[in-house]
Amino acid sequence: GAGVSQSPSNKVTEKGKDVELRCDPISGHTALYWYRQSLGQGLEFLIYFQGNSAPDKSGLPSDRFSAERTGGSVSTLTIQRTQQEDSAVYLCASSQAGGWSYEQYFGPGTRLTVT
Amino acid sequence: AQSVSQHNHHVILSEAASLELGCNYSYGGTVNLFWYVQYPGQHLQLLLKYFSGDPLVKGIKGFEAEFIKSKFSFNLRKPSVQWSDTAEYFCAVSLLNAGNNRKLIWGLGTSLAVNP
Numbered sequence: 001g002a003g004v005s006q007s008p009s010n011k012v013t014e015k016g017k018d019v020e021l022r023c024d025p026i027s028g029h030t031a032l033y034w035y036r037q038s039l040g041q042g043l044e045f046l047i048y049f050q051g052n053s054a055p056d057k058s059g060l061p062s063d064r065f066s067a068e069r070t071g072g073s074v075s076t077l078t079i080q081r082t083q084q085e086d087s088a089v090y091l092c093a094s095s096q097a098g099g100w101s102y103e104q105y106f107g108p109g110t111r112l113t114v115t
Numbered sequence: 116a117q118s119v120s121q122h123n124h125h126v127i128l129s130e131a132a133s134l135e136l137g138c139n140y141s142y143g144g145t146v147n148l149f150w151y152v153q154y155p156g157q158h159l160q161l162l163l164k165y166f167s168g169d170p171l172v173k174g175i176k177g178f179e180a181e182f183i184k185s186k187f188s189f190n191l192r193k194p195s196v197q198w199s200d201t202a203e204y205f206c207a208v209s210l211l212n213a214g215n216n217r218k219l220i221w222g223l224g225t226s227l228a229v230n231p
Contacts, residue, residue, distance in 0.1 A: 003158070004158075041223065042205065042221050042222060042223035043205065043221040045221070056218075091159070093159075100147075100209040100217045100218060100219040101147045101166065101209050101217065103149075103161045103164065104159075104161075104219075105160075106158045106159040106160065107158065108158055109158075
């Protein structure tokens with residue numbers, strides 16, 4: 001595909017359950033980013049991948065959050081034991097190279113609702 | 116602490132009015148500057164960026180921004196807005212953090228509503 005894709009587009013889950021969010025970046029983009037956007041808030045950085053490694057995990061809010069990237073392509077963000085405060089839109093972006101100076105291309109996001 | 120401030124959280128304009136959205140950052144070193152836009156129901160997308168050279172940069176859809184280093188500002192402007200400019204606008208600044216790693220810091224966004 002031409003752009004960044006994310007799945008699912010919407011996810012409703014019960015408090016305490018685990019969820020997995022998927023991001024498929026633009027082909028050839030080596031850098032991948034996860035953000036969280038809560039109602040009325042700006043973008044909150046979660047984690048950044050360069051290839052399959054994550055040089056910057058500083059934004060992960062707790063140890064319930066983890067992410068991995070395989071084959072330098074698809075990435076999965078996992079939230080364990082979800083809490084209501086995890087409800088937000090989770091955005092993925094990719095760029096052709098790392099270093100934060102390149103244009104990021106964003107996916108449509110996954111809207112997570114924890115009930 | 117390093118931060119990016121967008122002073123206008125909500126802006127309401129009539130069509131043909133001029134627009135200026137403020138963006139200020141707190142950092143004394145070399146920066147790369149971005150404005151992203153999110154139209155209703157659409158993805159975030161790049162509006163314009165500044166890396167070096169002419170501090171007045173032009174982006175898509177008639178937008179421009181001026182980097183004023185002495186004021187640590189990168190304000191977004193458009194001389195005449197249209198209803199289709201209704202969107203959320205985000206300023207982002209790429210800078211080096213305390214650990215000498217480059218980071219991208221985002222502003223909280225400005226919601227622009229243009230009345231026809």
